[in-house]
Amino acid sequence: xxxxxxxxxxxxxxxxxxxxxxxxxxxxxxxxxxxxxxxxxxxxxxxxxxxxxxxxxxxxxxxxxxxxxxxxxxxxxxxxxxxxxxxxxxxxxxxxxxxxxxxxxxxxxxxxxxxxxxxxxxxxxxxxxxxxxxxxxxxx
Amino acid sequence: xxxxxxxxxxxxxxxxxxxxxxxxxxxxxxxxxxxxxxxxxxxxxxxxxxxxxxxxxxxxxxxxxxxxxxxxxxxxxxxxxxxxxxxxxxxxxxxxxxxxxxxxxxxxxxxxxxxxxxxxxxxxxxxxxxxxxxxxxxxxxxxxxxxxxxxxxxxxxxxxxxxxxxxxxxxxxxxxxxxxxxxxxxxxxxxxxxxxxxxxxxxxxxxxxxxxxxxxxxxxxxxxxxxxxxxxxxxxxxxxxxxxxxxxxxxxxxxxxxxxxxxxxxxxxxxxxxxxxxxxxxxxxxxxxxxxxxxxxxxxxxxxxxxxxxxxxxxxxxxxxxxxxxxxxxxxxxxxxxxxxxxxxxxxxxxxxxxxxxxxxxxxxxxxxxxxxxxxxxxxxxxxxxxxxxxxxxxxxxxxxxxxxxxxxxxxxxxxxxxxxxxxxxxxxxxxxxxxxxxxxxxxxxxxxxxxxxxxxxxxxxxxxxxxxxxxxxxxxxxxxxxxxxxxxxxxxxxxxxxxxxx
Numbered sequence: 001x002x003x004x005x006x007x008x009x010x011x012x013x014x015x016x017x018x019x020x021x022x023x024x025x026x027x028x029x030x031x032x033x034x035x036x037x038x039x040x041x042x043x044x045x046x047x048x049x050x051x052x053x054x055x056x057x058x059x060x061x062x063x064x065x066x067x068x069x070x071x072x073x074x075x076x077x078x079x080x081x082x083x084x085x086x087x088x089x090x091x092x093x094x095x096x097x098x099x100x101x102x103x104x105x106x107x108x109x110x111x112x113x114x115x116x117x118x119x120x121x122x123x124x125x126x127x128x129x130x131x132x133x134x135x136x137x138x139x140x
Numbered sequence: 141x142x143x144x145x146x147x148x149x150x151x152x153x154x155x156x157x158x159x160x161x162x163x164x165x166x167x168x169x170x171x172x173x174x175x176x177x178x179x180x181x182x183x184x185x186x187x188x189x190x191x192x193x194x195x196x197x198x199x200x201x202x203x204x205x206x207x208x209x210x211x212x213x214x215x216x217x218x219x220x221x222x223x224x225x226x227x228x229x230x231x232x233x234x235x236x237x238x239x240x241x242x243x244x245x246x247x248x249x250x251x252x253x254x255x256x257x258x259x260x261x262x263x264x265x266x267x268x269x270x271x272x273x274x275x276x277x278x279x280x281x282x283x284x285x286x287x288x289x290x291x292x293x294x295x296x297x298x299x300x301x302x303x304x305x306x307x308x309x310x311x312x313x314x315x316x317x318x319x320x321x322x323x324x325x326x327x328x329x330x331x332x333x334x335x336x337x338x339x340x341x342x343x344x345x346x347x348x349x350x351x352x353x354x355x356x357x358x359x360x361x362x363x364x365x366x367x368x369x370x371x372x373x374x375x376x377x378x379x380x381x382x383x384x385x386x387x388x389x390x391x392x393x394x395x396x397x398x399x400x401x402x403x404x405x406x407x408x409x410x411x412x413x414x415x416x417x418x419x420x421x422x423x424x425x426x427x428x429x430x431x432x433x434x435x436x437x438x439x440x441x442x443x444x445x446x447x448x449x450x451x452x453x454x455x456x457x458x459x460x461x462x463x464x465x466x467x468x469x470x471x472x473x474x475x476x477x478x479x480x481x482x483x484x485x486x487x488x489x490x491x492x493x494x495x496x497x498x499x500x501x502x503x504x505x506x507x508x509x510x511x512x513x514x515x516x517x518x519x520x521x522x523x524x525x526x527x528x529x530x531x532x533x534x535x536x537x538x539x540x541x542x543x544x545x546x547x548x549x550x551x552x553x554x555x556x557x558x559x560x561x562x563x564x565x566x567x568x569x570x571x572x573x574x575x576x577x578x579x580x581x582x583x584x585x586x587x588x589x590x591x592x593x594x595x596x597x598x599x600x601x602x603x604x605x606x607x608x609x610x611x612x613x614x615x616x617x618x619x620x621x622x623x624x625x626x627x628x629x630x631x632x633x634x635x636x637x638x639x640x641x642x643x
Contacts, residue, residue, distance in 0.1 A: 029588065035433045072588050073560040075471050075599040085424050103566040104598070105590075
């Protein structure tokens, strides 16, 4: 990449990141490129508290502090399928407080610290590539 | 009789005279196009040759309504208003309406509909290529009630057989080519009920079919059903089998070729080999075309399959499914439905390009429709995934004002009768209520938008509404009127067995 392009890309990224605060939450899909690598935006927001909009997939277990945020409502019960059926573009959410389950098709916004990289949940065995820690959420 | 003939002749003459002299609109393009169509229809000759090849295209869940939406979408993507667009298969000369009900379902699922097309008889929902007398899930009743498939018939006659799906290759529609099961969900051994010995799981049946030579090529998703649970596949997903069998290795052991992504697919040899070819591109379903990465498109799989199967001078039967038109409809997400629909159309165009109408019967149909519905009164060019705009009384294209309901809010061109997009949401007390959102066109056209729906459900449903069948090639003129879905098999079977002309 030529230096000029690099600077231009950096500037537009900064503009996009700056605009986030004003224009509302990040869409979950914006954290991924089409090839499912993390987007520049995701890298730029790593370890920061961000707000992401999406849907709560039916939780894997009750009385939990963990759920999966999906880009569109999960129309298939995850209990009926295994992890292979999860969409690729999901965000694992670790909440501050025990979950208050939301309907699968109600858009919510969740705020937490973005963490990139593989992590296996000791309790559920769920492997996530990206997650929010210390998250809170509400209807979007 | 003679008098009637004379009378008819004079009517024709007077109509002809009137056309030349008295019809003010005779130079309108609508008029001249229709006149040209009349001449085309008069000149049409049926193809009564023997079909060397049969290609059966199914877009799962692509009934009349869904197909109409694909037409508009494709036309609007091409820069037009959409409704006058002609999808490649809509130019095929022959068609019929298809009744898709099953022996116990006013609304079908994809298992008995695939059975109908592959065996010539209808059966119960959930079952594949097993007689309707068997109860769903009654494994041991399968023995003696298996139906003979088109793949078995044509492979016995020396043809090659291929099956392609963007869904799991063990899913109902592709399984209809090679499997016989009392339950479509028995995709690997873990699904089989205890003590079930009268049939194998669906993935194991594909291996048996490849060993027997009743299937020569299979492309699709569903890798997890072929691998043991201890194995992690090329994309990091685990297998599901608990019987210690690695079916991929078994296929390779037959001297077969195995590919798993777009790169290995590109290297696949299609040179004169009848060795089995297996492409499994995902652990589960292949990706929606909207999200596709690292996998071949349906058109690319179609092209590769035809090139491989063409090496058999006796011809082939190729069953191709756009499996995820159905899934996106189930999601209530029209955008992905239509993007996959366009990919389906591109695959058909590719197959048509690579084959000869003289010896290849191409059939394009669907297994069933969905609970998709259309609003009015939209002006021309209203984006099919967006808002329904008012008609322009002074022109063709819609005006910029969206139509609104009595609630003062705009609505989309397309909605669903049920599904995840329901405006009735679950409340804290467990009841369901809601109002329609104040939607913008930009929001509605977002690729992830779910069209508004009525009945709240986890997944949008199929419907029993008719689908179409469109066809070209030998004996395609046998498609006419309103037909039962199982009749499709009989046209295929007649076409491949017809007496060669001159014999």
